[in-house]
Amino acid sequence: MTAGLTGRLTAFVQALRAHGIPVGPGETVDAAAVAELLGLAHREQLRAGLAAALLRGQQQRRVFDATFDLYFPLRVGGVSAEASRDELRERLARALAADDRAALAGLAAEAVGALGRFGNPPGSGGWSASQTLDRLRPQTLLAGLLAERQELRARQQPQFTDRLAADQFRHRIDFFRALVATEARRRAAELAGTDEIARRAVTPSVERTDFLYANHAQLAELRRTVQPLARRLATRLAARRRRAARGSIDLRRTVRRSLGTGGVPLRPAYRQRRPQRPELVLLCDVSNSVAGFSDFTALLVQALRDQFSRVRVFAFVNQLAEVTDGGLDRARMVGLHGYSDYGTALGQFADRHLAAVTPRSTVLVLGDARTNRRDPNLAALARIALRARRVYWLNPEPPSLWNTGDSAAAEYASVVPMHPCRNADQLGRFVERLLP
Amino acid sequence: MSGETGTHIFASVAEVEERLGEAGYLASTAVATTVFLADRLGKPLLVEGPAGVGKTELAKAVAAVAGARLVRLQCYEGVDESRALYEWNHAKQLLRITAGRAESWEAARNDIFTEEFLLPRPLLTAIRGSEPTVLLVDETDKADVEVEGLLLEVLSDFQVTVPELGTITAERRPFVVLTSNATRELSEALRRRCLFLHLDFPEPALEERIVRLRVPGLDAALAASVVQVVGALRAMELRKHPSVAEAVDWARTLLALGADTLDETVLRQSLGVVLKHQEDIRRAGEQLGLTRP
Numbered sequence: 001m002t003a004g005l006t007g008r009l010t011a012f013v014q015a016l017r018a019h020g021i022p023v024g025p026g027e028t029v030d031a032a033a034v035a036e037l038l039g040l041a042h043r044e045q046l047r048a049g050l051a052a053a054l055l056r057g058q059q060q061r062r063v064f065d066a067t068f069d070l071y072f073p074l075r076v077g078g079v080s081a082e083a084s085r086d087e088l089r090e091r092l093a094r095a096l097a098a099d100d101r102a103a104l105a106g107l108a109a110e111a112v113g114a115l116g117r118f119g120n121p122p123g124s125g126g127w128s129a130s131q132t133l134d135r136l137r138p139q140t141l142l143a144g145l146l147a148e149r150q151e152l153r154a155r156q157q158p159q160f161t162d163r164l165a166a167d168q169f170r171h172r173i174d175f176f177r178a179l180v181a182t183e184a185r186r187r188a189a190e191l192a193g194t195d196e197i198a199r200r201a202v203t204p205s206v207e208r209t210d211f212l213y214a215n216h217a218q219l220a221e222l223r224r225t226v227q228p229l230a231r232r233l234a235t236r237l238a239a240r241r242r243r244a245a246r247g248s249i250d251l252r253r254t255v256r257r258s259l260g261t262g263g264v265p266l267r268p269a270y271r272q273r274r275p276q277r278p279e280l281v282l283l284c285d286v287s288n289s290v291a292g293f294s295d296f297t298a299l300l301v302q303a304l305r306d307q308f309s310r311v312r313v314f315a316f317v318n319q320l321a322e323v324t325d326g327g328l329d330r331a332r333m334v335g336l337h338g339y340s341d342y343g344t345a346l347g348q349f350a351d352r353h354l355a356a357v358t359p360r361s362t363v364l365v366l367g368d369a370r371t372n373r374r375d376p377n378l379a380a381l382a383r384i385a386l387r388a389r390r391v392y393w394l395n396p397e398p399p400s401l402w403n404t405g406d407s408a409a410a411e412y413a414s415v416v417p418m419h420p421c422r423n424a425d426q427l428g429r430f431v432e433r434l435l436p
Numbered sequence: 437m438s439g440e441t442g443t444h445i446f447a448s449v450a451e452v453e454e455r456l457g458e459a460g461y462l463a464s465t466a467v468a469t470t471v472f473l474a475d476r477l478g479k480p481l482l483v484e485g486p487a488g489v490g491k492t493e494l495a496k497a498v499a500a501v502a503g504a505r506l507v508r509l510q511c512y513e514g515v516d517e518s519r520a521l522y523e524w525n526h527a528k529q530l531l532r533i534t535a536g537r538a539e540s541w542e543a544a545r546n547d548i549f550t551e552e553f554l555l556p557r558p559l560l561t562a563i564r565g566s567e568p569t570v571l572l573v574d575e576t577d578k579a580d581v582e583v584e585g586l587l588l589e590v591l592s593d594f595q596v597t598v599p600e601l602g603t604i605t606a607e608r609r610p611f612v613v614l615t616s617n618a619t620r621e622l623s624e625a626l627r628r629r630c631l632f633l634h635l636d637f638p639e640p641a642l643e644e645r646i647v648r649l650r651v652p653g654l655d656a657a658l659a660a661s662v663v664q665v666v667g668a669l670r671a672m673e674l675r676k677h678p679s680v681a682e683a684v685d686w687a688r689t690l691l692a693l694g695a696d697t698l699d700e701t702v703l704r705q706s707l708g709v710v711l712k713h714q715e716d717i718r719r720a721g722e723q724l725g726l727t728r729p
Contacts, residue, residue, distance in 0.1 A: 030631075033477060034477075037473065045449055048470060049469050049470070051466075053473070053632075055632050055634075056628070061634065163724070231619065232620070235619055236621070239620070
């Protein structure tokens with residue numbers, strides 16, 4: 001293998017590691033064997049081959065693809081970018097109608113070249129996908145595409161699948177948008193250096209997406225991972241319980257059973273432990289700053305419902321309301337002002353709903369502990385902690401931000417243990433510890 | 437590491453695609469490439485993905501193409517060494533001891549721990565043969581963690597140690613496929629020894645070819661519609677998404693019903709073939725705009 005390819009491959013592996021994909025030296029050697037065997041002639045084959053050697057799960061795939069596009073780019077340099085915006089739109093419409101993926105890829109490159117430059121002189125600042133898409137506006141092509149399809153189909157029998165056409169076109173437009181993003185990253189990498197862009201511009205995998213900075217699409221993707229995550233946790237717990245049940249002998253039942261075999265204990269009886277299913281009470285801050293986090297945690301707990309004997313969910317911004325049976329109506333939780341107020345909410349919980357907490361319950365408080373400079377009401381939290389079996393505070397902020405600004409994290413942490421919980425990965429590990 | 441260890445069934449990625457196609461398995465580029473690499477590098481292939489995308493079929497197709505025998509180890513909760521590797525035939529050993537009452541214990545012992553009294557289970561069977569073999573370890577995630585440890589040992593060296601007989605090494609390495617539905621995370625150690633392939637629902641064009649290959653009498657336009665609707669169903673939030681197998685079943689049903697286009701009535705009647713939960717059927721009906729009868 002040439003030295004250039006080896007260097008590129010190791011840099012690629014380094015970039016993957018930086019994004020939390022654990023690639024060991026053994027895998028790197030495998031990847032090198034793969035690259036040698038397949039050669040560089042077929043890019044998609046190389047992509048599939050390297051993925052097979054380096055990846056250990058599908059959730060790593062998106063990061064892998066984006067990084068692969070940077071280190072093994074489709075082309076080098078720009079394509080001639082003389083086409084005008086209208087001409088590009090027209091050609092894009094044709095390619096979308098025909099679902100011509102090769103043409104779409106070519107168009108994405110041209111569009112970034114023609115419309116994506118910024119900085120002065122053009123191109124010195126970099127290449128922007130959002131600027132390209134803002135100017136090109138591919139989503140506005142939808143109506144035209146549908147009308148054209150209608151015209152084509154007018155002569156034929158109307159078909160059932162016609163009503164799926166809009167979704168299909170939207171799907172193709174999204175595909176094109178992703179191509180533009182990839183192309184813009186590639187051009188930027190040529191300017192700033194591949195390693196730099198790989199570190200900055202590749203979005204992390206969904207498990208490691210920070211709750212606080214997740215955008216709308218990432219939150220939707222997170223919600224889709226709730227069910228698989230819950231299932232994984234449940235099977236892991238079941239296996240742990242099975243293992244824990246083995247081993248300790250129930251002497252009384254063993255002796256009783258041995259009477260049937262003349263006093264010889266042929267079949268020992270094991271002690272059956274019935275794990276106590278904890279009751280869970282959730283207090284969620286649903287103000288905008290931490291809504292994504294609370295939302296996800298509440299969904300995960302609901303999905304794990306049968307692991308707990310009872311789950312109750314309360315939500316607040318500055319007024320507390322029970323939302324166990326759904327119906328997250330934000331108006332009920334907002335009082336005179338729209339800022340979160342932990343003190344009032346904790347006080348209301350301690351006054352009105354303390355009966356929900358029993359010596360068997362675990363209470364989870366979800367929020368960033370930013371009280372907007374109001375009274376944190378530590379006494380209320382202490383009352384809850386006194387009554388519950390355990391109270392944990394999950395904070396989506398990194399510990400370095402605790403106690404900065406209006407955060408009362410340290411004060412609350414002096415009453416109940418506080419854990420940072422920044423992404424789905426950490427949350428999953430916490431919930432696993434929580435359950436018997 | 438590569439070179440001598442591979443099973444060498446295929447010469448190139450294109451050949452994999454072509455020969456699997458002849459065996460009735462239409463492979464995407466990713467599948468063909470990974471199968472080729474598993475063949476060349478001699479590493480086990482770990483196939484993960486939702487139910488019904490053809491994980492098991494892939495192993496069968498490779499076996500058919502290579503003219504190899506297929507040895508299958510079906511994993512389930514509680515499968516153990518004696519089910520996966522080998523077992524001594526105790527009953528037969530007892531008979532042998534009773535038959536030779538006069539002989540000394542030494543002679544009897546040397547005799548009862550021989551090949552004749554060994555019951556080989558799938559893993560040992562796959563290693564012992566001299567003909568080409570495809571070993572399929574199905575639903576690996578259902579097995580307990582202990583079995584994974586056993587697999588590790590077998591799959592890294594392709595040898596098994598039977599204390600009474602010695603170590604049995606594979607004369608010819610089998611082509612190994614492990615499948616998993618990801619109900620449990622397989623251990624990192626096992627994953628590291630395998631090539632990883634995630635089989636997902638195929639692209640519409642490929643799925644159309646699969647449907648038409650499996651249901652030969654089907655009209656091309658109808659096949660396209662079937663794939664399109666199944667694709668739309670997969671985009672919905674359902675309890676169970678329709679798999680390729682269900683798309684094929686549905687196409688068969690439509691053929692049997694004699695439908696030549698897909699319309700509301702046909703769809704409402706046959707949606708139960710694709711979706712297996714009443715709630716899913718109701719929700720899909722709403723979203724597709726099927727008026728209730």
